Amino acid sequence: MKNRRHITTAALLLFTLASHAYAADDGSITGAISDSTGKPVSQATVTIQDASGKAVGATQTDAGGHFTVDHVNPGTYAVVVTAAGFASGNSIATSAPGQQSSVSIALAKSDALDVQVNAQRLNRARNDLQPETGSSIYRFSQSDINNLPAGQDTALNQVLLQAPGVASDSYGQLHVRGDHANLQYRIDGIIIPEPISGFGQSLDTRIIDQLNLLTGALPAQYGYRTAGIVDIRTKTGDDGSGGSIDVFGGSHQTIRTTADVFGSQGPFSYYFSGSLGENNLGIENPTSSASPLHDHTRQGNAFGYMSYVINPLTRVSLMFGTTSNQFQIPNTPGLTPSFTLNGNSNFDSSQLNETQSELNEFAALVLQGTNGGALDYQLSFVTRYSRTQFNPDPIGDLLFNGVASSDFHSDTANGVQLDTTYRLNDKHTIRAGVFAQQEHAVFDNNLSVFPVDQNGNQTSDQPISIPDSSSKTGYLYSAYVQDEWKLTSKLTINYGLRYDKMDEYVSASQLSPRVGLVYALTPSTTVHAGYARYFTPPAFELVSNSDIARFAGTTAQVSGQNDPVQPERSHYFDLGVTQRLTPSLTVGLDAYYKKSSNLLDEGQFGTALIFTPFNYQYGRVYGLEFTANYKQDNVSAYMNVAFSRAQGKDIDSAQFNFGPDELAYISSHWVYLDHDQRVTASFGGTYSLGQTTFTFDGIVGSGLRSGFANTDRLPVYTQVNLGVIQHFNFNNPLIGKFDGRLLLVNAFNRVYELRDGSGIGVGAPQYGPHIAVYAGLTKKF
Template sequence: MKRHTLISRAAWLLFAQTVSLQALAAAPGAPLTGTVTDTQGHALENATVSLQDANGHTLAQTHTGHDGTFAVPGVQPGTYAVTVDAKGFGASTSIATVDTGAPPSLKVALEPGSTMDVNVQAQRLNTARNGLQPDIGASVYHFSQADIQNLPQGASTPVNQVLLQAPGVANDSYGQVHVRGDHADLQYRINGIVIPEPISGFGQSLDTRIIDQVNLITGALPAQYGYRTAGIVDITTKSGDTGNGGSIDVYGGSHQTLQTSADVYGSQGPLSYFFTGSLGVNNLGIEAPTSDPNPLHDHTRQGNAFGYVSYLINPLTRISVMAGTAANQFELPNTPGLQPQYTFNGQTSFNSANLNETQSELNNFAVLALQGTNGGALDYQVALFTRYTRTQFNPDEIGDLMFNGVASNDFRSNQAEGIQTDTTFRLNDAHTLRAGFMAQQEHAVFNDSVAVFPADANGNQTSDIPMTINDSGSKTGYLYSAYLQDEWKLTPKLTLNYGLRYDGMNEYVSASQLSPRVGLVYQPTNATTLHAGYARYFTPPDFQLVSAGTITRFNGTTNQSEVTADSPVQPERDHYFDIGITQRLTPSLTVGLDAYYKIASNLLDLGQFGTALIYTPFNYQYGHVYGVELTGNYKQGNVSAYLNFAFSRAQGKNVTSAQFNFDAAELAYISDNWVFLDHDQRVTMSMGGAYDFGQNTFTADAMVGSGLRSGFANTDKLPWYGQLNLAVIHHFNEPVIGKFDARVVLINAFNSVYELRDGSGIGVQAPQYGPQRAIYAGVTKLF
């Protein structure tokens, strides 16, 4: 389908549907009438008019007369698709809702052409899908494809760094982000469907290039959101609904970085598609453990692929398939000059610069979804999903034994599959009902081969000959949930969204909870929006990270735990309160203020307690998190800018599970004192902007943080830090070559040297420094 034909036809049909094709009303058995013309208003004779139900079945068919009029007799109350087709013109489909009133005449204008137009139908279904997930009472931050392109690195910006441009998102090492004082706890949705989280690792599991729009939803969430509730990363993917095209991108520079990517999209009849893939290598795969800008042994190879295909079964129903994969290989960077702590087979020296630890990660997912609407009261989506993820850590056996007294070859995998349904029913003008359920099964496997030295009761090495202890197991677990809620328009300016959600789990522990949710939105003027909400949350621990290994297996070795208690990890239960206001000060400037407070029981946190980057969940008996966020956005002509400020405080008390990961002194202190969570950052700021000047775009973004926690029981914190990134983009349109963009990027323009982690604190084993100054360049060719 030609792009200009598709877009122009879509624009006309959207206009016609909005202005001319209003909801119809007809008495039972009365004729449905209308007129068919071309875009100049000339009557079209012998055009075929078909009436279809929500299942795509043709109920009646007629033809227009010489004056372009038609009548379909005996139409019963209901919602129908009216398809009009004429030789030499593109087909048009509109939605007619028939009840017992007097019917106005349907007016249809056909665009010249002969290709079936699917854009309007796809857009109608996209709107219906978005309506399944309201954000009444929550805080929502939007990033469009254009916003992402205006970041210094554009589509080469990792997803975690895109999210850092939202308020209340704190940066951490290994690509982690923390929203509103929670450790990760993010739920990723693609086109409204939950994608189960992978095993934690160094690489990103999703590529920014798939994104058409991404929303970060936080606060007091409506009832359809559960399990992971610190933030909902809601991604709408690119598709082929808007025409045919594609791009090729090459990006590289410092640290021997080279990344290539390509995508293609389009549609043919009722079928549309989007495919993308990327491959990349560089020598800064993981944050450096020292202030050296070129860390030793830090090479990475990363690849991503994603595909989305949808097929319109009829104007009101479509089926779609999407699948993605991320395969990443990492070297763990080395710190030179370390002194061995143990003797291996008579060997007492080892150059720490020559350690060879590696980690490989794989994440695959696939979704099959059926989505539809009757064009009036009912929207629905039913999806089957599956995800497989695995992580393999390979130690340097001799080196790890000599420096750590343990060399653990760690394997983790998790297979998840499930079903998710969401429905929306518009009861009347005042009430919109939403309901749905989800069920998920997971099977987790862990297999660790651990080399250790024999040791006495005080942990002192008693032999320099290591022994190997195998620690493995598997477990199947289940999650299930259901929700029901009502969006009630109390007045034209006041909306109440209230509902109930039930969550249950049967994993290492069995638990459930019935959770009320309520949100209120008040718009006293078009420029002012106030919202407030309360949510009860139920958050299971990451099933794939909880292992059932036996701690006592390592008694009498250099891997023996000082504390042997290992109580099971429990789900977190919260009371969450949120209130905020958004004010449009001028047509160009909007500001917002939001405050939140969370009271937690069995507060969940994650810690890295071993040499592998595999996090272990644990509970604090008590927890509270609170904060405030201030946002500002400006857009006027060729200038856009944003500024976010967030204050947060996150604390816990008394570790009640997985206690063996702590030493006795720290555990005792936490039992009697409130401590800061290791991802607590008191102040977080992000800002940026873009300026278009002729064929050039100048862009910048920056982040500032007061530092994450460190020291004994997180009683200390790291210094303030900041990073500024700059870029210039030139938009070319040359003969023969056509359109393409070239950009030059300067990362950390002021070469600020700062630590994200210093290797101390709860569950943090190694220092990690932020990136130092680097220069990259890229070229993107559009087709």
């Protein structure tokens, strides 16, 4: 026993000596972790990594921010520190045998980073509220818009003209797939009530981060305006601070100055944009001359977006916009007066002085959030005020038209919108929502007219005044529910129901089924198809219950029925395929057919350039679209070609706007709608060479309709725009980087006529632009 005790003691002694010898060959790394103000950071995780990135030791800091990692083999190591609420930090330490290596690391607060991450998470949740399954979709990125010849100075309607199936018309109107207007504008998923139609654009292209145009058979979420959904995702200040100043000008005494600024401060971010401009080509010229008469315009707009991240899963935001435009109505020289005023029947038509002003304002307060998993929601309150004032030439209009009408129209809308998404499981995503809107329209017109006999002949050269005022409050309600069902990894079906009700000049409602599918036939081939039942109320701000009987016996008298304008009801079918031919080239083909009852159309029937809705009892619209997109390295190009037919039969509302011959003909014949265009095409592309980008775009149309009951059409037209963008970079810090742009509109000076003043609801001729030169400078900061 005694010998065994001595042996054990000796073994322990040898083990202790060996341990001390081993420890003498190791080192330790110690240090202190603080924030940017020097305050210690406790419970920070410290990891020691070797040259290969492998962790060889780890610990946490104590209450004083200190740490120690022992038994570190000699060598050079990375000390990596992470802590909640801070960006990660690191330092280099060298371990030596029997020595301590000390480091000090200051961590930066990661509030801004956290806010950016939270904002992006909320953006993804918001975008997921808007499904696209079964629809035809055309996307414009911010880069796509910048590369257009006019860049961000391109009007929004001109941007949309580069999408398939979009036809151009006078006064800035667009026709998508054979519809008159019927576009719904959404900003970050929020429906922006439409303004009273006019000449100016209500939204500035500069605010766009991404623009999507959805057409075809839309999911149940989209209603009321269904020819196309213009989905705008705005710029924000979530990812940093900066701004830009842009000056753009050229032909027709054009000058436009625009500025925007964006940034963030902790959980608060903002984006503001504004512009002011004027030119002498505010409205399309009614003659083929290069310089229109009396066509000056002043235009200004502003937009703001502010958001505050309440917590990682909730955000509140406020957006607002205002647009104020004033237009002179261009003149046609050489016209002969048709009436006599105070014994005078002479007036130089080039000296007419008609004007129109437009104001549109909107604001939206939005609460948006997610639970980080299954549920997303967005609740918004929206208000909009819009007004249009037409000022006649009190003498000239009486002499030429027999009517001088001062027209003031205003409309106020207030609405609430709720959209939700619930991910039931991996295969089913349920979306549901409600929408309600109250709208109040005011029509305050005052007409100066001449008395006439039963044959319509002027009986006095002294005008009389007839007031024509009315107002109306209307309501829209809707609710929808839909399920996005992923049957397989290749096939997704979105099916749902939508209920719409209107209580305006007429009361009506409809329950509308929707179904759409997307099938990935091969890795490079995708097929989509859909059916939608649509319910489209007439534009409330344009419908009036004016008593036409009060104008009997005057030059403003009309005859015929004045049945109320009804909502359009339609069945819509869409089928398309997209094929990626090469990694650089994608093509698509899409076919659609719409069958309508009470098909809605609009026309300009009075002297004021404000549109009036009416119905065809029967309607049919069908077409085929081809699109191609190419992008490789420094070259990009696109081309869209669309064939369309839009027809109606038997006008069954607002009949007094039409002559008896036209009414009789249309009652028994399918006629083309005035905006029908057989072939519409758009194309464009860019080529970058160093710091220079060459760009072009263009449109081609087979001509809109004209003549008695739209039985004729105008000639084929083409417009090509050329541009060059130069990126400058000076070493001088006061100048730095900026972009210069040169633009040639209608480069081949192909003068064309959009309208000739004939056709259903067409009030005057309009010509496209002559060749024009513009230049711009953009400085970012």
